[in-house]
Amino acid sequence: MKQLKFSGFIFFLLFLTESLSLLTETQDVDSFGITQKFIEENTGSITIIAFAQYVQEATFDEMEILVKDIIEYRDKCLAQKTLPECAEIAINVLQGRICAIEGLPQKYNFSHCCSKMGFERRLCFLYNKKADVGFLPPFPTLDPEEKCQAYKINTESFLNRYMHEVARRNPFAFGPTLLTVAARFEEVAKTCCEEQQKASCFQAKAAPITQYLKAMSSYQKTVCGAFLKFGPKVLNSINIAVFSQKFPKIEFKALTSLLEDVSSMYDGCCEGDVLQCIRYQSQVMSHICSKQESISSKIKECCEEKMPEREACIINSSKDGRPQDLSLREAKFTDNENVCQERDTDPGNFFAEFLYEYSRRHPELSTPELLRIARVYEDLLADCCNKENPPDCYRQAEDKFNETTERSLRMVQQECEQLQNLGKDGLKYHSLIELTKIAPQLSTEELISLGKEMVTALTTCCTLSEEFACVDNLADLVLGELCGINTNRTINPAVDHCCKANFAFRRLCFKELKGDEMYEPPSSQGFFTSCVDWCQAQNEELQRKKDRFLVNLVKLKPGLTYEELQSLFTSFTNMAEKCCKMQEPEACFLEEGPKIGN
Incomplete structure (x- = not known):
């Protein structure tokens, strides 16, 4: 993005190994080739992620139409690399094909994006994503036996359906993160479907994957939100702080070189360009792995992993210890007589170095x-x-x-x-x-x-x-x-x-x-008599209903103090417990409910 600007953006063939103009000195031909091979082998998965994140309401069947179309496009371009249509930017190709699916833009209300072109269309698709996914149906849950049966009958379809459901519910998660989640879930399915106690196996092994996805998605959304709202300076500051703490022995010059690749990565990842995100994240990790000795002692095993686990491993590796020869404070920023002159010479670099020195300490x-x-x-x-x-x-x-x-x-x-x-x-x-x-x-x-x-x-x-x-x-x-x-x-x-x-x-x-x-609360009519369904709910479902009731209670009576709201909530839950024991709970709610609300 470079603050979402694409001037000078590299025009490359969608899935072709000849696109070596993307290489830098930190990403050699072998590394690029590995990334390229990974992309080619995972074209379907990459398309599923991009489509599900852009058009979250779309069904799996609608998504399959696009996957087939993109794979045909890839095969045609691999066979005839000089075709004009193969020189188009990948994300433009993808969004163009989404817009071309008959009736889809009108059905899911993104026709306004399809009427735009290039950068404007990419930005429109990005801002059309919905973080609150309450409009989607509940995540499909299958009995473990049914799950394993589906996995064994058609493994690819089973995993694709899983990826579609996960991606549409995490529209701002980076593509590499979702590919890691899918790869780990595949391992879980492979292991648990051979176990006798399938349910407990899935429960134990899937929980860490869900936690990993939630943590990564939340961090990525926060950093991209900072980037889009505050620009590249704040993004750079976040990354300086994070990398300086994680790799405290890295030299400042080496850090600034690494951050150039990191900034390019966020350009693609924050915009939702899955392909570019994969390319540049791989480039960042190749950069780090090529300079292990001067960066970190904790990532040797990570660098021996294959994609996408290498990336996930490095991102989640623990911090290096503070170098023994590092003083507790850097005097040049507080005791130096020439601080103001040094600041004025190059303010951006000066404050970046201060943040680097303070963070690593x-x-x-x-x-x-x-x-x-x-x-x-x-x-x-x-x-x-x-x-x-x-x-x-x-x-x-x-x-x-x-x-x-x-x-x-x-x-x-x-x-x-x-x-x-x-x-x-x-x-x-x-x-x-x-x-x-x-x-x-x-x-x-x-x-x-x-x-x-x-x-x-x-x-x-x-x-x-x-x-x-x-x-x-x-x-x-x-x-x-x-x-x-x-x-x-x-x-x-x-x-x-x-x-x-x-x-x-x-x-x-x-x-x-x-x-x-300034908030104007909704009408309270029927509010305290609308919870008869509490009587049929148990455990987690009952707790969810109570949580919803409390939030709606605050929306209804925002002027009450915390203590008053808590007292009102307690009174209602006690009344509900009493009414649910009655032979006719509804009559009890109708009689007792209005007394609570007044």
Whole structure:
């Protein structure tokens, strides 16, 4: 994208090995050939992912039409490489073929995208994706025996259906991540279908795959949202912080070289160009693996893996330890008499190097906190360099950094104390009330999902030694989900401000929000008598109904305090429990319900 610009974009043949103009010194011919072979062998899977993410409502049968069409196109271009149609940009070919499927653009309401061309059409398809997938039917669940029967009868069709369902529900997940998920699920199916206890096998082995997908998709959506809303500078800052912490012994010059490939990767991946995403992610990993000795001691085994596991392995490898010869602080940014002159010579490079040096020295800090520190330093120099004696001013930088971190640390400590005081269920209800008050315009299902994610962040992190970084990172991902990728996403003025004003400080911005005072609640008619179906629900389903009721209660009565809402919710659940024991529950709800609401 380079802020979503495609000038000078490489025109390449869709699946041809002759496209060697994409090579760099960090990706040799062998590496490129491996990537190219992988793409050719997985043309169908790549097409499924792209189509399912762009047209989420489309059926598997409709998707199969496109897969057949693209495979025929690939075979024709491999046989006759000089055909003019084979010189088209891959994503343009794909979107053109989607638009050409008779009746599909009208059926699923993306005709407006098909009326555009080139970059404008690509952007339209991107912004047409829907993060809230409540409109889709429930994820198909088969009895383990039926699942294994389907797997054995037609393995390819079974796995393609799985990939279609996963991709349409994760429209912003990167293609390589979804290919990794599919490969791992195939291994699970292969193993579990040979077991006697198939159900328990699937349950145990599929859970880590779901967790991996959720974590990766959430991170990718947050980073792409930052890129699209704030531009390449913020994207570069995120990657400097992440890579400097992960690979603290890497030299700054080597890091900037690596980040050029990383930026190209995000150009394709964030736009939803699955093919380019695969190419450039492979290029990034080849770059890292070709310089292992100077980058990391933790990735040797990863670099021996095949695609796409190599990429997944490196991304999820643990951080290297801080080099022993690395001082606790870098004096050149606070004690140097010429800081202002060095800043003015090349501000972009200067602040990038500061973030690199600070990040590699502070593995205990979160990515958002490192970005806050960088912003504090930038603002401090903007002030200090205009004073009569700048060095006296910026020598106080470390104090400013500590103040910023202490403020963030207090926020995390309060959140973990809340978990300890309220318990997991109490915290969930608190989060649902809090989120619904500030963003009542969101759908009930989306608010429930965000509330659960916030609780998961705290229950996962609050007992860990790296509590601060873990909570701050995961909680920021929840806000990334809330803010979304689309630059035009509007919830309400206060939330929109926090989402768009400053990426590093949005967590603190959200903490200041009290509620949307401009929100007009819906009618309450029949609200407290509409839950007779609670009586037929049990366990998880009953819990989901209670969660939905609480969110809708807050939407109905947003002016009530947390305590009042909690009391009203408790009164209703007690009344529901009593009515469900009656011979005629509906009559009980009709009589008792209105008393609760008044």
